[in-house]
Amino acid sequence: MAHARPKADVVVIGLGWSGSVIAEELARAGLKVVAIERGAWRDTASDFPPSVDTDELRWATRKEILQPPKLETYTFRNNASQQALPVREWSNLTLGYNVGGAGTHWAAASWRFNPFDFQPYSKTIERYGKGQLVPGLQVQDWGITYDELEPFYDRFERIAGTSGQAGVVNGDIIPGGNPFEGSRSRGYPTPPLVPSRWNDIFTEKTTEMGYHPFPVPAGTISRAYVNALGVHMGPCTYCGYCQLFGCGNWSKSSPNACVVPALMRQPTFEVMTETEVLHINKSADGKTATGVSFIGKDGVVGEQPADIVIVAAYQLDNVRLMLLSGIGQPYDPRTKQGVIGRNYSFQTLSYAYLWFENEYLNPFINTGCLAIQIDDFNADNFDHTGLGFIGGAGIQSLSNNGLPIGMAGVLPKQAPAWGKGWKKAFQHSYQNWAMIQGQGTSYAHEAMYFDLDPTYKDNYGRPLMRMTFDYNLNDKRSGEFIRKQCEAIAHAVGGTQVESYNFANDHYTPFRANDSSHTIGGVVMGTDPKTSALNRYQQSWDVHNVFVLGASSFPNNGGFNPTVTLGALALWTAKAIREQYLHNPGPLVQA
């Protein structure tokens, strides 16, 4: 007999960024909130002080901070004619496994999406017509606009302490910022970071080329800050132990540093750690959820009843939980019917790697997101007429990489990989290598999707999720266009050796070095229950007391990192629950 816990008003699955900010909002409103987190309790002082944190082998190489694939992974194939096989060890994906989720170990690039990214369908039709979309592309509006989300972006930045230079405030363009960004109601809470030598070189040359360089907004914050929840953060020390590390400094925005200290003081909140949600339970008529079933680390199964279920795990886990719980119709690529597993998109990366002759870039002085970017080729900021694709990329000089094991293989193609020649080449390359990254948009395609794997199981005998994915024609074209821009800048800044790559030229693989970790979609928000699983409030069209938060809600990916957008959407949903749903539980949008 499963152990039944006392009923909660709200159960939150996963205590990362989305889960912690919505739990804080709802507990502060007086609701009894229970969060269930698969990983263990983690806090800055106990678990990643500087005397623990600065260890590349443990955290970046062995990836000790991630959810072990042994516990749960997914299977992968490039197309539906192949047999999917399990991803047995992690390469580029970075699933969280602790209180704080992936928000503990993220690189902290703290972007708002471009207004185009929320309305890619209507804005493309308006400017170019349907002929701009390649066959099979699933492009659709989100049901929310940038302007509607702006107050929630602002709030999230005030929780995170984000450092940056505003480019557009109340419609006015501010010098030094991003002139292509959506208009902000005010500037960032903290000023931009001190740029690296490589950032400076990039700024100078791209300005000469007529582009508009600006500092990438950063969650490695530039000075001490007391956030909107009253939590004190410290200034970043540029130590370079960011991505795949916890921050021992209270200077990287994270649920642990920014939200959990306030959340844990809410008397109506509690978190069950090292406890995994098995599935969401539904009422007899299937119209509402009654709570969740979970299993503790001791193997005891229990039930947490709740009036509202918030699904806030990692994107992949959100999709799988919906499939395992039978909420929403699974997507079928043959009939194009169904919504769960539909609209999977990734991120289309292009690079120029370049080597200077005789620099001291001192790459160990960095943060996970110390970068200068141009958005001249992002979103719909340039004329796509005749180009045969939509979208683009943010193009940035990224100084995020100075750790030696990771750098040992970053050498020009013709350099020896071992022997005396490798030592000499590594010594030179370490101080002279730089990268220009094109972090591209990505749009879903009708042949690419998630479902449950017919063969491989997790430790409890339940099917793993199966990813069927390869780059589509839009990705290939936009990636190639961006590769050329990266390459041109690499030559302009004086790289004596330049190598450039469009990842979408090859088949997708989860094992490509320097690839994105941003998996997107699968339970998307939208305006039409036939093409989206959730309405504009991230509320299930089918089961109205289930809300699904995270990058799983995005119908497409922007040329940006996704975290701040999913944080803002969590706050937007929290407000809708507080101010609308609690008064009148039911669908917030009529289908």
Added chain:
Amino acid sequence: MNRRDALISLVQLTALSVAGSAGASVISARTPMPVGTQPEALPKPPRKGGLAYLAADEAREVAAIYDRLIPQDELGMSASQAGCVEFIDRELAGAFGQAASVYRLGPIVPGTAEQGPQFTQTPAERYRSGLGALAGYCQAHYGKPFSALDGDTQDSLLRAMENGTLHLPAINAAAFFALLLQNVREGYLADPMYGGNRDMVGWKLIGFPGARYDYRPYLDKKGMALNLEPVSLLDGAG
């Protein structure tokens, strides 16, 4: 009871008191939380002393291979001189070697290159079978172990493994080479507390300052050699 034991017992008590009620650890504003860094979070330097996983002849062959991959020269000591054999021995005996975090449920079938590693063996087992296969090949073709071959022959064998032209029975030679290369770099460049990177030789090679945590004093010193002495995470390591 010393302080460490007291901390551990407090953790266990906290866990027990909630496990009894729900099969889970429940933490709220009323939960007394243990103070200080928990034992499992602390750095875990491997033990000193003799070999933990490799046999003596395996360790000798690993040293010979590693020293071709990272040889001694005017830029610094070789991999084995830097402790990389001790490093990998401890790694193979530990979580990495035992594939503790790897998804290992079957069926295990070879897939496309894009689908990534589908090994039936753990890294520790791959070392054993890979070294065995290489030893067999060297004995059959040269009548002696790899470690007794001259440097040029060793290099040409390693190059053939690397580019997939050397076929060894029952193992993927190119994948084994990739594992060796990755591990020797790890040993040479990880914090010296793990047994390699002696005197921080790997860090000095490239000018990496190690486990430093604050570069604010150097933010305005752009484009110049900083010549910072590297430091280890543990005092006295290396």
